[in-house]
Amino acid sequence: MDAPRTAAGREGLAALLARPERSVIALDFDGTLAPIVPDPEQARAHPDAVPALAALAPRVASVAVITGRPAGVAVRHGGFAGVPGLEHLVVLGHYGAERWDAVTGTVHAPAPHPxxxxxxxxxxxxxxxxxxxxxxxxxxxxxxxxxxxxxxxxxxxxxxxxxxxxxxxxxxxxxxxxxxxxxxxxxPPGVDKGVALTEYVRETGAESVLYAGDDLGDLPAYAAVEKLRANGTPGLLVCSASEEVPDLAGRADLTVPGPSGVVTLLKSLATELGAP
Structure with a gap:
């Protein structure tokens, strides 16, 4: 596993590895777990993403997929339902307005904005x-x-x-x-990945957080991690790199080559934490 380029990122990774049971792994979907494709309806998680998550998830407090897609769509396109090892996975769809829990297999959501x-x-x-x-x-x-x-x-x-x-x-x-x-x-205004991530970290009581994203919509989540770090909660920012959106790479602690690089990182973390 490559070392983060920043001191804050190295601290975040060290905290995750030291107390994984108090850590949240949060990930965007499109461009991070799934390659970008011309037709969004054809987007699917990288073939090794679910096995990597299933190996890692039992070793951390929780894994959260935070996406602008409807939660149910992300679950289907990700292949997350009914996978052993992903019992603690949640999908926060529509930037947190919807929530799917693997334990119940149901989506909870308020009425849509008129x-x-x-x-x-x-x-x-x-x-x-x-x-x-x-x-x-x-x-x-x-x-x-x-x-x-x-x-x-x-x-x-x-x-x-x-x-x-x-x-x-x-x-x-x-x-x-x-x-x-x-x-x-x-x-609708007032919802973004930063709000969703902050609320989920608070809900779980996580003591460290990793967030991986690839697009402009992930910048609020980056800002949320930076704020958490300023308040004493270590965090690691990962960029799933693309030529289309270079903005995130400058803010990230660790840059990996797209969804395949994210999967490699997840596998490495699982191995570091004792997965076979």
Missing amino acids: GVAGVRSELPGVLETAGLWHDTYVEEKGRAVAVHTRRAPDPQAAFDALRAPLSALAARHGLVVEPGRLVLELR
């Missing part, structure tokens, strides 16, 4: 006006709507052209726009 329905009804017209109706992919997330530009002839130009009209659309319905890797997500 603005999502309004955005959904107006979105086709906005995309048509921008001349991008046929060059984008709209992902229905239940509590949010995401517009992907990866299929467009010039994905970055389409992304840039849509930021202003989609921001205006979101504002009309009380939502916000969260940019990501060639995707613009329209979702």
